[in-house]
Amino acid sequence: MNTIVYLETKEGKPLGGSLELLTPAAALGTVTAVVAGVSPEVAQEAAGYGAPVLLLEGELGCDDALVAALEQVIREKHPDLVLFAATQTGKDLAPRLAQRFGSGCVTDATAVEGDETHKVVFTRPAYGGTILEKLALTGEGPMFANVRTGSYSRPQTGAAAPVETMAAAVAEDAVRAKLVETVTEITELVNLEGADVIVAGGRGMVDAEGFKLVEELAQVLGGVVGASRPAIEAGWVSRAHQIGQSGKIVAPTLYIACGISGAMQHISGALGSKYIVAINKDEDASIFDVADVGIVGDVKEILPLMIQEIRKKNG
Ligand SMILES: Cc1cc2nc3c(=O)[nH]c(=O)nc-3n(C[C@H](O)[C@H](O)[C@H](O)COP(=O)(O)OP(=O)(O)OC[C@H]3O[C@@H](n4cnc5c(N)ncnc54)[C@H](O)[C@@H]3O)c2cc1C
Secondary structure, eight states: OEEEEEEOEETTEEOHHHHTTHHHHHHHSEEEEEEESSOHHHHHHHHTTSSOEEEEESSOOSHHHHHHHHHHHHHHHOOSEEEEESSHHHHHHHHHHHHHTTOOEEEEESEEEEETTTEEEEEEEEGGGTEEEEEOOOSSSOEEEEEOTTSSOOOOOOOOOOEEEEEOOOOGGGOOSOOOOOOOOGGGGOOOTTOSEEEEEOGGGOSHHHHHHHHHHHHHHTOEEEEOHHHHHTTSSOGGGBBSTTSBOOOOSEEEEESOOOOHHHHTTTTTOSEEEEEESOTTOTHHHHOSEEEESOHHHHHHHHHHHHHHHHO
16 A cells, blocks of 8 residues: 655644654555655655655645645555545645545545555544444545544654655646735634643533633643633633534643533544543533543532642642
């Protein structure tokens, strides 16, 4: 199995969510990591993860140009599988390329595994994460897939794989939509997707005053504040903090859910977390089914104790 992993970049660096894809790709066979819009030094750094890197050079600042350049790479390299992170850009590129090769495309996969019958089987949560479906692609062309961030750990760095450069030949008429301007909204500054620690609060925080405990705990832990939808609808915190089916998909090392029942529409956005700690006064709350550590009790008593103890530890 020959796989191409597209390393999506932001501000000149590969995104963690695309570096992770080198792990399932390496388990399937040989890998080439393709990156565009970075310096040769950054490409060399990416090669440290063990896969040879193909650095695309040229005016590739918009998705139309990237589709054309990646099509060229795929026609030259003949991969069996092409993987993208399940980001907005990845979800734009993968199906467009699949269409050009007459291939199938799986979006939002959480696992990519070798299979004797189908070559590759993809796992994807459906119905808000209440079931996991297994998908296989048929046809002769390369398979395309988007994989959710947090589904895999990125490989160890320290290798010295080669870096090859390729001038991308993008025809002028290939670009029909140009990126004119990028406006960074203040709400986008909430980096839940990249957070290592998230403290999330739900309806159980009762009011805006109660929600401040969530913010305080996040602050002492050096984490980011997350929230369930009712906390946002109540106006305790902005929509940029929402986690779940209609919010953000997160994968921190530590996820602390405070006064959150664990509805699938919420927790499906946090199942990639390494450790889930849940605090809820209802011992039958479904959040305890997915929690690694469960604390049954009142958030207004437990959170101040946690904040106090962590402050002591922090000195
Ligand atoms: C199409 C669709 C999309 C949705 N998308 C999302 C989404 O993206 N994100 C999202 O979060 N929701 C989403 N929802 C809503 C979701 O179904 C739930 O209603 C929501 O997640 C519940 O939030 P909650 O756990 O904060 O509130 P509740 O379900 O009301 O739970 C509150 C919990 O707090 C506990 N509690 C109360 N007081 C205390 C206390 N003093 N101490 C400790 N515990 C206490 C209670 O026992 C309870 O378990 C969506 C719904 C739909 C239909």
